[in-house]
Amino acid sequence: MQVTQPDPARVSSTALMSVSGLTKHFPVTRGVIFQRRVGLVRSVDDVSFDVARGETLGIVGESGCGKTTTARMLVRLIEPTAGQIMFDGRDITHLRAGAMRPLRREVQMIFQDPYSSLNPRHTVGAIVGAPFRLQKVKTEKGTKQSVQELLELVGLSPEHYNRYPHEFSGGQRQRIGIARTLALRPKLIVADEPVSALDVSIQAQVINLLADLQAELGLTYVIIAHDLSVIRHVCDEVAVMYLGNLVERARRADLYERPRHPYTVALLSAVPRPEPLQRTQDGRRDRRERIRLTGDVPSPLNPPSACRFHTRCWKAQEVCRTVPPPLAELAPGHYVACHFPENTPAPS
C-alpha cells in the first residue's frame, strides 16, 4: 500500500492531533497452546488525518469499517500495528502505560453504550470523581464540590451525587459519562457513537450539550458515528471510512455538497429522507432515485484487492482491481482515494 506522507504545510501548529499511516491488523489464531496464525483482520489500514484545535472531526462509515478501532487507537486503548499518532507535538504512538498516564488527562473518551460504561455498583459521585482519584488531582474546593459543578455543567442536578446509575435514563447516563470525561479538563475528547443508543428527542439534547461544552471549554472532538445526518450537524471536518481505508476526507460543506468518492455518494443517497411519500397516478410509490449498492460490506479478513470498494462500485474498472488509489487532494482540503471520482472534471 502506498503510504501518504503528511504534507509538512498541512501539519501546522493548529493540529492538536495528527495521525499518519495508522494501521491495525488483528491476527486470527487457531489452537490453544501452539497458536497458529491463520489469518489477519485488516481492521484499519494506512489511515491519516489531522484534528485541528477547537474543531470537530467526524469519522463515519458502516459497521466493520474500522472506525471504532481507530478511535480506540487514538486514546491508546489498542496498540497500533503501524503508523504514528502525534498529540500536541508529541509522538504518543508507543508510549508505555506510565508515560501515557499524564496524557490521559488531556485525551478522554465518551463511550457508546451508557448502560455498560458506568459501574452499576458505584454512585454517580464515585464515577465522576474517579478521574480525580486515579490521577491524584487535588481540586481547590475538594472533590465533591468539583463533581457537583461538573454535574451542573452537563445539565444534571448536584443532588444526584449519591444516586446510582440505574436510577437514571439513557440520556442522563450519557450525561454522567460526559461529566466524567470532563473532570480533568481534557483538550481532546474522542466520542464513539455518543448518541446512537438514545431516543431522537434525547439525542438532540446530548448533541446540543456537546456543542455548548465545546464553545465553553474550547474542546476538540473526534466523533465516530454511522449516522450521516448527526455527523453533518456536529462536525467541521468529515472522514469517510470503508473497510479499514479512509476513502474521503473534506470540510463538512464540501463533503455533503460535493461528495467525490462513489462510496460517499452512495452512502449519502441511501439515507432515508423525512419527506412525505408521494404516489403516482396509478398508486405506485414515487420514490426518490437513489444509488443502490448491492450486497454487503466484504469481510475485512479477506478484503478485496486494490480499491476495496470495487466489488460494490458501479464505476469500477480493471485499474480499480489492480492499483490501489492513493488519497489525493483533488481540491483544497478535499482528499479522495478513487480512480474515478465523482463531481470532478475528468483529468486531462
Added chain:
Amino acid sequence: MMAGRRDRAKSLVTGPEPGPETSTDASGPRRSSLLEVSDLRIQFSTDDGVVKAVDGVSFTVDRGRTLGIVGESGSGKSVTSLGIMGLHSGGNARISGKIWLDGEELVDASPTRVRQLRGSKMAMIFQDPLSALHPYYTVGYQIAEAYLIHNKVGKKAARAHAIEMLERVGIPNPQARVDDYPHQFSGGMRQRTMIAMALSCDPELLIADEPTTALDVTVQAQILDLISELQEEFHSAVIIITHDLGVVAELADDIMVMYAGKMAEYGTSEDIFNRPGHPYAWGLLGSMPRLDQARTDRLIPIPGTPPSLINVPSGCPFHPRCSYAATTNGRCVSEVPLPRSVGLDHEVACHLSIDEQRQNWADLVAQAAPAASHGEDT
C-alpha cells in the same frame, strides 16, 4: 370518544367526505378495511404497579396501504404490534378493546384460531434477525415450516417454496443457500430471510417492527426498497413500526405518532411532515438533524425524558415536556385530550385549538430555517 376515529375509518373506505352516520354499531366490523383496531388497551401488572403500555389506541389499515407507527422507546408501539399478532397470550398482559382482521375479531378469539391466522393471514418481521432466527435450523427449514403448517403440502413442495421465496427476496444462489444456517448469512441477508419467512404464506397483513434498525444504511436502503416492492406485488397491508422518521417517510402512507401508550397524532404522511398539529410531533421533527435541509446551528430538543408507564402524568401525558402546556389554563394537566379531527383524515390529541396549532407550527418553521423547504400552512 371514538367518533372522530370511526369517521376517519369510514372516509378512507368511502371517499373524500367523512361518513355522516355517526351512530355506527360499536361492535360491528368496518366494511373493507383489512385491519381495524379500536380502543386497544394492553396492561401488564408488575411488582411496581400496572404498566399501561397501550392505552386506548384506534386505527385502521387498508389493503395496499402502509401505516407507520412512530414513537420513542416505551411509547407502546411494539406492544401494539405484538397485541395484534396475539403474542401476549400466556403472559400477564390484560388486553381489552377490539381488533378486527378482515371482519374477524381477534381479542376474544380462541388461541387456536389466532394461531391459524398468525403466519398465514398476518405475519411479522422482527427487529433483530439474529435473535429471531433459530441458530440450530437451516434457513430453508425455517421458511418452509410455516408453509408446511398452513398448507397441505409435502416437504418437497415446501422446500421448493422456500427456495422460491429466497429468490424473491434477492438472495443470490438460493438453491445452495437454502441449506445454510443463519450464522452463515450477513445481517442484510438475515433480514431478507425474515421477510421471506413472513411472506411465505402470502399474508394480507404484514407488521414490520423496526425492520432496519439493526442494519447499516446502505443495507437499510435495500431492505426498504424490498419491502416496498413486495407490498406492491402482494398488495398487502403493512404496518411499519420505527423510531426513525426518515424510514417511515420512505414507506408510510399514513402515520400514527404515539406517546406514552396513547395516540398523539394521526394523519397522512404529508400531514405529519408538513402540517403537524401536536407539540410532540413538532418536537420530534425539530430534534432531528436532517440532510435534506440547510444545516442549523442548534437542534431544538424536547426537554425532559419520556414518562414511566406506571406513573403516567395526569391529563395529557406530554404536558410535563410541552412548552405550550401553560397556555391552556391547566387543562393539559387535568384533562386527557381526546383525538380531535383537524382536517381530513388528520387527528390530533391536544388541547390547543386548530388555529393555535397552525400558528405555532408556522412560527417554528420560520424560526428554524427561513429557507426551509416545508410547505406553509394554509
